Amino acid sequence: MSTPVMHETGSKPRDLAPLAITWVREQFPSLRTEVGGKPAAFLDGPAGTQVPQQVTDAIHQYLLQDNANTYGAFLTSRRTNEMILGVRSAMADFFNCSPEEVVFGQNMTTITLGLARAIGRELKPGDEIVVTTLDHDANVGPWRALEERGIVIRQVDIRESDCTLDLDDLRNKITGKTKLVAVGYASNMVGTINPVAQITKMAHDAGALMFIDAVHYAPHGLIDVKALDCDFLVCSPYKFFGPHMGTLYGKKEHLERFRPYKVRPATNISPECWETGTQVHELIAGIGAAVDYIAGLGKRCDPTAKTRREALAAAYRTTVPYERTLLTRLLEGLESLPGVTIYGIIDRARFGERCATVSFRIGDHNPTRIAEFLGDRGIFTWDGNFYALNLSERLGVEQKGGVLRVGIVHYNTANEIDRLLDALRAF
Ligand SMILES: Cc1ncc(COP(=O)(O)O)c(C=O)c1O
Secondary structure (H helix, E strand, C coil): CCCCCCCCCCCCCCCCCCCCCCHHHHHCHHHCECCCCCCEEEEHHHHHHCCHHHHHHHHHHHHHHHHHCCCCCCCHHEEEEEEEHHHHHHHHHHCCCCHHEEECCHHHHHHHHHHHHHHHHCCCCCCEEEEEEECCCCCHHHHHHHHHCEEEEECCCCCCCCCCHHHHHHHHCCCCCCCEEECCCCCCCEEECCCHHHHHHHHHHHCCCEECCCCCCCCCCCCCCHHCCCCEEEEEEEHHHCCCHHHHHHHHHHHHCCCCCCCCCCCCCCCCHHCCCCCCCCHHHHHHHHHHHHHHHHHHHHCCCCCHHHHHHHHHHHHHHHHHHHHHHHHHHHHCCCCEEECCCHHHHHHHHEEEEEEEEEEECHHHHHCCCCCCCCEEEEEEEECCCHHHHHCCCCHHEEEEEEECCCCCCCHHHHHHHHHHHHH
């Protein structure tokens, strides 16, 4: 299995300073939240991360100084246009594409529903789309909705032993009729990182488009759409320290060729024709600040980083190994607890194929009860299926309340993992 793209092609990884965790945590005011006199441990990142001060500052500042609709003949409207252009550039650095290949939207689900409809209007009955059992339903349902137009959906299975995609099954399901392959970059339930560059090649060899759901991957690794050569990739800034919105990368030729559903007076020019109605401008301002936060962290780790893209790469080169040390600590603790079943890759030598999101069950205990017990002690985790419904059903846990999910991001600490493990021992 190929390893995920972590570094810029051609760039030399440098020795970086270790993650300055004290500085990191100072940037996130909400991390000072207390529950019953104890600090809150935010291990709920896969459902949405906390935001650094600079993100709320940018939202605040936009509303106070620049607030207007776009394309008016006056100061604040012009400022709004400039701000949006600036954030398109920031997201272009984040994706490694050009600004006109960046689309903003309400969230990943809404963007994907709109894109699937636009692509679907060009397909004919009998055309095929490949989805997977590992994915969040937002990368399944929008494609399945095309079944009513006669499109055939083929679903790729997993290898249950380690919750990785069954690549043989994938190979068999991609046929001459396949028009699009929709695969997640990383599983929001079990953390598996899929070999998306390899799958993109498989899709392209069959003449199909490749759509990647990078929502879960985005806080855990550098995205490089050029290196991946995918046609579309979506992610949601609220999962990588920004506000509640979604963003889409689309190859320019596709954004210009496909026709989004839109109202008549709205522009036909891409990428704005894909942005239905008035956008939440203040949150777009916040997205720019989130990208700049990650780049700022990277610059602290590698002061020689010259561009924002290089700084983003440096940030992930620091946070990924840090998250892995916490992941190791968590798995060691969980493995020593009686009755625990962990889903997904646990082999330390294969950590390149997973991120630090861990789902497990403890005997027959209902995960909601465990989450409540932890929540009362200031430890925030999630229980259920997290909309990865096919996976929850496939693992046979759907009827039992799903799993308990612990999500580690770079602002978490070893102390938080130890508190979690102590609480689980006491459960
Ligand atoms: C992997 C994955 N894909 C898609 C989504 C849906 O994203 P959004 O909430 O932006 O619609 C989520 C949300 O949890 C997710 O984790």
